[in-house]
Amino acid sequence: MAPTPETLTAERILEATEEVLRRHGPAKATVVDVARALGVSHGSVYRHFRTKAALREAxxxxxxxxxxxxxxxxxxxxxxxxxxxxxxxxxxxxxxxxxxxxxxxxxxxxxxxxxxxxxxxxxxxxxxxxxxxxxxxxxxxxxxxxxxxxxxxxxxxxxxxxxxxxxxxxxxxxxxxxxxxxxxxxxxxxxxxxxxxx
Amino acid sequence: MAPTPETLTAERILEATEEVLRRHGPAKATVVDVARALGVSHGSVYRHFRTKAALREAxxxxxxxxxxxxxxxxxxxxxxxxxxxxxxxxxxxxxxxxxxxxxxxxxxxxxxxxxxxxxxxxxxxxxxxxxxxxxxxxxxxxxxxxxxxxxxxxxxxxxxxxxxxxxxxxxxxxxxxxxxxxxxxxxxxxxxxxxxxx
Structure with a gap:
């Protein structure tokens, strides 16, 4: 079951991002990959981290x-x-x-x-x-x-x-x-x- | 005037090699470039340094x-x-x-x-x-x-x-x-x- 937007915490996004980085490498990993891994829209990710750079820094x-x-x-x-x-x-x-x-x-x-x-x-x-x-x-x-x-x-x-x-x-x-x-x-x-x- | 083979010392080859490396970068510099810079055959260079690796190490x-x-x-x-x-x-x-x-x-x-x-x-x-x-x-x-x-x-x-x-x-x-x-x-x-x- 895909998680609902309500359960989307910054910590869950960071965990998923680490996993996406591990899979795709730092050059190819995108916010869309992270959103897809979480079953949410990329807009939901951007509500927590305003830019890709901010997400990577976090x-x-x-x-x-x-x-x-x-x-x-x-x-x-x-x-x-x-x-x-x-x-x-x-x-x-x-x-x-x-x-x-x-x-x-x-x-x-x-x-x-x-x-x-x-x-x-x-x-x-x-x-x-x-x-x-x-x-x-x-x-x-x-x-x-x-x-x-x-x-x-x-x-x-x-x-x-x-x-x-x-x-x-x-x-x-x-x-x-x-x-x-x-x-x-x-x-x-x-x-x-x-x-x-x- | 091109130097004669007699004057070709290891030190002169090393100097020329540094100059060639400076000009071409480490990836492209070859023994032929070094020989050309000295006006000698690449065989003359190899008489002092038996391999390209030996020359680079020197x-x-x-x-x-x-x-x-x-x-x-x-x-x-x-x-x-x-x-x-x-x-x-x-x-x-x-x-x-x-x-x-x-x-x-x-x-x-x-x-x-x-x-x-x-x-x-x-x-x-x-x-x-x-x-x-x-x-x-x-x-x-x-x-x-x-x-x-x-x-x-x-x-x-x-x-x-x-x-x-x-x-x-x-x-x-x-x-x-x-x-x-x-x-x-x-x-x-x-x-x-x-x-x-x-």
């Missing part, structure tokens, strides 16, 4: 948010040792990206095209992640575990940049190589020593 | 070597403070890559195609750079300025990976953004604190 955002949500719990767990939280947070980010790239390489490639178009969603995502890191750094400074010369946010951004090899999609090929875990450990340990109070 | 290697040679002096300058040398070395690497990408974007793109084919030359180049960093780290440990928990080479590799944003061509777009210098400084300072003896 799909990117949903995909990126899945990663940040998984990490938010670690960042917010203020009771725990900041060094352990930082280590876990960076490992969870690496793991999440690696799983996305490895489990479904075609969908990953599709999202690379999409995020390339969606500057706003990506910038928001990166700001969210740096914000989470800032919280961990700030907790560490407050507890006396970390000592940093400038604002916590500057350090958080430096941590994020220094670990790019382990979360930036341009390194996805490296994530399958043996030894990449050891490389990750060596970078994280060096950074933790850089944060540690003396 | 051109990549020459391009990569230009960067490592510029840095080798800083790495070898054992009399100087290791922290200052490390800072200068990383800044010189960033500057060299940024200049290559910014001054002649088309040639840079050509070399991205070439290095992608030339796994051996790239691996050698990276090993050379990590070797230079290892020397600086080792000098720092010996002088008591640095204290590291494991082998100097592990730290050197971690330093190289943690600064990828400032030398890896996949970030070339970022190098033109305002603020990238501050990002570089923040990462380098964090890493230097991680190396410093307590």
């Amino acid at each position: 799909v990117s955002k949903r995909w990126l948010d899945r990663t940040s949500r998984a990490l938010a719990g670690i960042a917010a767990d203020s009771g725990r040792d900041p060094a352990a939280r930082l280590r876990d947070w960076l490992a969870a980010l690496f793991e999440a990206k690696r799983r996305k790239a490895g489990d479904d390489p075609e969908l990953f490639a599709t999202y690379m095209v999409l995020t390339d178009e969606s500057g706003g969603a990506v910038a928001e995502h990166l700001a969210d992640l740096v914000g989470q890191l800032t919280r961990i750094v700030r907790d560490g400074v407050e507890s006396g575990a970390f000592a940093v010369p400038g604002p916590a946010e500057t350090e958080a951004r430096a941590l994020f940049h220094a670990t790019g090899r382990f979360h930036d999609p341009c390194y996805a090929r490296e994530w399958k190589r043996p030894g990449v875990e050891d490389e990750f450990e060596a970078v994280v340990e060096l950074l933790l020593r850089g944060l540690a109070a003396r | 051109v990549s290697k020459r391009w990569l070597d230009r960067t490592s040679r510029a840095l080798a002096g800083i790495a070898a300058d054992s009399g100087r403070d290791p922290a200052a040398r490390l800072r200068d070395w990383l800044a010189a690497l960033f500057e060299a890559k940024r200049r290559k990408a910014g001054d002649d974007p088309e040639l840079f793109a050509t070399y991205m195609v070439l290095t992608d084919e030339s796994g051996g030359a790239v691996a050698e180049h990276l090993a050379d750079l990590v070797g230079q960093l290892t020397r600086i780290v080792r000098d720092g440990v010996e002088s008591g300025a640095f204290a590291v928990p494991g082998p100097a080479e592990t730290e050197a590799r971690a330093l190289f990976h943690a600064t990828g944003r400032f030398h890896d061509p996949c970030y070339a777009r970022e190098w033109k953004r305002p603020g990238v210098e501050d990002e570089f400084e923040a990462v380098v300072e964090l890493l230097l604190r991680g190396l410093a003896a307590r």
Whole structure:
């Protein structure tokens, strides 16, 4: 039975769009394909997303948010040792990206095209992640575990940049190589020593 | 006057190849184009480079070597403070890559195609750079300025990976953004604190 227009939520449209992108690829997927997959008119889709670009950006955002949500719990767990939280947070980010790239390489490639178009969603995502890191750094400074010369946010951004090899999609090929875990450990340990109070 | 075969050195062939690549792009450049540019037969070129792939790899290697040679002096300058040398070395690497990408974007793109084919030359180049960093780290440990928990080479590799944003061509777009210098400084300072003896 085709769903009625009443049941058409933004979330259902985004799910269907991901499926259409998976099937047709990012170059060919259209709003008409999405409407057809949902059994609705394309006008109904446009009532939720005013343009094709807005729909694609919302799909990117949903995909990126899945990663940040998984990490938010670690960042917010203020009771725990900041060094352990930082280590876990960076490992969870690496793991999440690696799983996305490895489990479904075609969908990953599709999202690379999409995020390339969606500057706003990506910038928001990166700001969210740096914000989470800032919280961990700030907790560490407050507890006396970390000592940093400038604002916590500057350090958080430096941590994020220094670990790019382990979360930036341009390194996805490296994530399958043996030894990449050891490389990750060596970078994280060096950074933790850089944060540690003396 | 066309040069005689006697004057045909490997270096002259490599220079001509770079020029041909610049003119025709990496997809279309052939050994015949190179021979024509030099006024020799393609057999003469093949006497120096047995295959087109070998010639392209040698051109990549020459391009990569230009960067490592510029840095080798800083790495070898054992009399100087290791922290200052490390800072200068990383800044010189960033500057060299940024200049290559910014001054002649088309040639840079050509070399991205070439290095992608030339796994051996790239691996050698990276090993050379990590070797230079290892020397600086080792000098720092010996002088008591640095204290590291494991082998100097592990730290050197971690330093190289943690600064990828400032030398890896996949970030070339970022190098033109305002603020990238501050990002570089923040990462380098964090890493230097991680190396410093307590």
